[in-house]
Amino acid sequence: MQPTVSVPFSAEQMMWYEQACARIDPKRLQSLLFDLTNIHSPTGAAGAASQFMTRHLESVGLSARYQPMSATSGNVLAERRGSGGGASVLLYAPIDTHLEGDETQEILTGKAPEADMQPSARMIDDWVFGLGASNPKGMVATLTEVATALIEAEVPLVGDLLVGMADGGMPVDIAGRDHAGMSNGVFHLLNRGGSPDFAVIMKPWNWVYHEEPGMAWFKLRVHGTLGYAGVPRDIPGFRSSVVPAATVIQELERWIIDYAERNTSGQIKPHGWIAGVRGGDVQRPAFPSAVTEIFFDVRVNPRTSPADVKAQFAAFVRELQAQRPELDLDWEMYGSVAGGSTDPQNWIIQSCQRGWEHIEHRPHGQADLLGGQTDGAALRRLGIPTARIGWPWPAQGAPLPVAEGLGGMGATYVPDLIPCAKKIMYALIDTLTRSRHELDL
Numbered sequence: 001m002q003p004t005v006s007v008p009f010s011a012e013q014m015m016w017y018e019q020a021c022a023r024i025d026p027k028r029l030q031s032l033l034f035d036l037t038n039i040h041s042p043t044g045a046a047g048a049a050s051q052f053m054t055r056h057l058e059s060v061g062l063s064a065r066y067q068p069m070s071a072t073s074g075n076v077l078a079e080r081r082g083s084g085g086g087a088s089v090l091l092y093a094p095i096d097t098h099l100e101g102d103e104t105q106e107i108l109t110g111k112a113p114e115a116d117m118q119p120s121a122r123m124i125d126d127w128v129f130g131l132g133a134s135n136p137k138g139m140v141a142t143l144t145e146v147a148t149a150l151i152e153a154e155v156p157l158v159g160d161l162l163v164g165m166a167d168g169g170m171p172v173d174i175a176g177r178d179h180a181g182m183s184n185g186v187f188h189l190l191n192r193g194g195s196p197d198f199a200v201i202m203k204p205w206n207w208v209y210h211e212e213p214g215m216a217w218f219k220l221r222v223h224g225t226l227g228y229a230g231v232p233r234d235i236p237g238f239r240s241s242v243v244p245a246a247t248v249i250q251e252l253e254r255w256i257i258d259y260a261e262r263n264t265s266g267q268i269k270p271h272g273w274i275a276g277v278r279g280g281d282v283q284r285p286a287f288p289s290a291v292t293e294i295f296f297d298v299r300v301n302p303r304t305s306p307a308d309v310k311a312q313f314a315a316f317v318r319e320l321q322a323q324r325p326e327l328d329l330d331w332e333m334y335g336s337v338a339g340g341s342t343d344p345q346n347w348i349i350q351s352c353q354r355g356w357e358h359i360e361h362r363p364h365g366q367a368d369l370l371g372g373q374t375d376g377a378a379l380r381r382l383g384i385p386t387a388r389i390g391w392p393w394p395a396q397g398a399p400l401p402v403a404e405g406l407g408g409m410g411a412t413y414v415p416d417l418i419p420c421a422k423k424i425m426y427a428l429i430d431t432l433t434r435s436r437h438e439l440d441l
Contacts, residue, residue: 001366004353005345007430016155017429021422023149029421030128030414032056033141037121037130037410044177045072046096046167046185053095053165054078057144061151062163067192070178075166075189080151082432086159087439089348089431090196090384091147091424093139093203094169094185094375097132099408115400116410124399128412134393135409139202140165142417146424159432164194169375171215171297173335182337183378190382197441198348198431199386200424201376204393207367208352210344212377212388213270214300216309217335219293220317222248223328227288242279244327245292248320249274255316256298260371263301263309268339269369272298299371302339302380310336337373340380342387347439348431352387355426359419387427391420 009017041049050066057064057078064078076095099105101119106112115122115129122129128138147163166185174180224241231238256272263270274296280289300309310333317331342349353364379386394402395413402411431439 002344004357004364005350007354009430013429013433016153016433017426020150020153020155020425020429023152024145024418024421024425025149026126026414026418028148029141029145029417030123030126032144033128033133033137033412033414034121034123036137036141037128037133040101040119041096041132042100043096043098043168043170043172044070044174044180047072047074049095050074050076050165050167053140053144057147057163060144060148062147067189069167069185069188072177073167073180073185075164075185077189077192077194078163080147080157080161082157082159084158085435086157087197087431087436087441088160088162089428090162090164090194090199091143092164092186092199092201092375092379093143094136094167095140095165096136096167096170096185098170098172099131101131112403112408114403114407116402117408122400126414127399128414129400129410131408131410133410134395134412135204136169138412138417142421143202143424146421146428150425150428155429155433157432158435161428161432162194162196164189166375171373182335183375186375186378195382196384199379199384200348200352200427201374201379201386201388202390202420202424203372203374203376203388204390205368206390206392208349208356208364209267209367209370209388210346210349211267211302211341211380212339213268213302213371213373214306214337214339214377215297215335215373216300216306216333217295217297218313218331218333219295220248220252220329220331222292222294223330224290226290229286229288241289241292245277245294247324248327248329249277249294251320252294252296256296259298259312263304264369265301265303266341267367267370268299268301269371270299270301270304271371272296299373300337300339302341304339306333306336306338337377338381340377340386342380342385346385348385348387348427351427351430352389352423354430355423356389358426359423389420389423391416
């Protein structure tokens with residue numbers, strides 16, 4: 001990790017920066033976050049949330065427009081133009097939540113009584129709770145507050161500020177809503193006027209990242225024969241698919257852990273997890289299933305293609321079958337998204353690192369290895385230099401019970417967001433008050 005390139009602010013830039021930071025209002029941010037969290041927006045059905053943000057961004061001084069993708073889905077793109085001759089910077093966050101937030105997902109979420117799992121908002125002191133209140137809606141609200149403060153401070157921008165939020169940002173594929181997810185919304189946004197010179201995406205954790213992984217989804221099927229509970233285990237011709245699947249799961253778990261280690265490089269450790277096992281019919285428990293299906297996601301390092309990951313998995317299956325010839329297996333890759341990387345010396349990466357160091361009062365150094373996948377990978381694959389910057393997560397000390405593990409990503413302590421807002425503001429002043437020539441464009 002090379003030291004951050006030093007490009008000091010002029011006295012005038014520092015004055016603009018301090019004036020803009022002074023305009024950042026945590027209570028206003030919290031109010032917007034509460035209102036947005038109260039608008040349920042599962043993937044493929046975030047249209048109402050995007051329309052709400054279109055109206056809000058227009059009210060704070062940006063030119064905003066709603067971009068429909070279907071009857072229930074759409075994006076928002078807003079702009080504040082500078083005097084001309086500068087770069088355009090897109091502040092971006094997805095706006096959809098990863099869960100439906102209803103009883104249909106109980107097998108995925110459990111009973112989920114916690115405040116962060118509910119599709120409606122609660123506010124206690126400096127906290128906001130509700131499905132997606134941290135990720136993605138905490139990011140949406142923070143980026144909006146940064147843009148609002150920048151406008152209120154009347155910073156004389158040379159370049160253009162863009163603010164974009166898109167549906168389809170979650171790592172899901174919702175067939176019933178036109179296969180929403182897997183970054184379909186951000187492609188729509190960029191192809192309809194939203195493509196900038198640089199982009200900043202806000203996501204956990206408290207580092208600047210110049211790259212993010214993709215993902216690869218696999219189904220591994222264990223075959224047997226249809227059985228019946230009333231026959232003995234030595235009945236001729238019956239082979240269970242369920243019991244051998246337990247062996248396959250253990251072998252697969254070991255392979256996923258080894259895969260992550262072997263494919264770690266740069267800022268990325270491409271973790272993976274077995275997501276579930278499917279087979280049989282709960283209405284017919286007397287009949288053991290002829291097929292047991294195991295499905296999982298492994299992340300894809302930007303220096304590794306989905307095709308290479310597919311080849312690695314194929315080699316694992318071949319070796320497993322050679323070692324355990326009694327197993328009858330087949331598999332498929334049913335989803336893949338490539339990772340994306342930006343040159344770490346690119347202006348926007350270095351600018352965000354300067355902002356990070358200005359607030360943290362220490363060198364940025366090597367970031368913690370990353371496995372989380374976001375629309376940032378898609379932005380980079382489309383040739384847009386993109387920096388990911390975030391805040392400490394998960395929030396600590398919540399006054400209400402929150403779900404263990406990932407949960408609803410919906411417990412936000414607003415003061416945690418403010419340092420990140422100031423880091424992003426630094427990068428905006430650093431970039432939008434310079435000419436294209438100064439930025440090597």
